[in-house]
Amino acid sequence: GVPLLDPVGTLQLRDPEAVEAAARARTLAASLGSFQCVHSPRFPQQVLGRVQGRGGGGSGPPPHPSVSPQYAQFAARQELLEQLEHLQFLLSDQSLLLLPEYHQRVAVSA
Secondary structure: OOOOOOOOOOOOOOOHHHHHHHHHHHHHHHHHHHOOHHHOOOHHHHHHHHHHOOOOOOOOOOOOOOOOHHHHHHHHHHHHHHHHHHHHHHOOHHHHHOHHHHHHHHHHHO
16 A cells, blocks of 8 residues: 655654544554455455445435445444534534624625
8 A cells, every 4th residue: 555654754743633643544554454354355345335325415325235234334333423423513612603604604695
């Protein structure tokens, strides 16, 4: 695969979150070979099916026919977690801070 850049040395990043994310990406990339699912001969089709199945909003189209039931269940769970995260954001104080700007934009366009 493509080698990961060093966030501190090469990219000169100082943001702790970015540095932690890059370290996590390196750790995951190093452990990828130990995952059993990537050694399945159907893994490329399963990934392709999941990528093709990602819709714009809500539940997307059904997964590719070659997707195993376990992978389809995992993909559905991940989609639900993403929806939960989005809904939690909508209920958060951070989202409410954007509400006056939204009302202003609606008033301008009306």
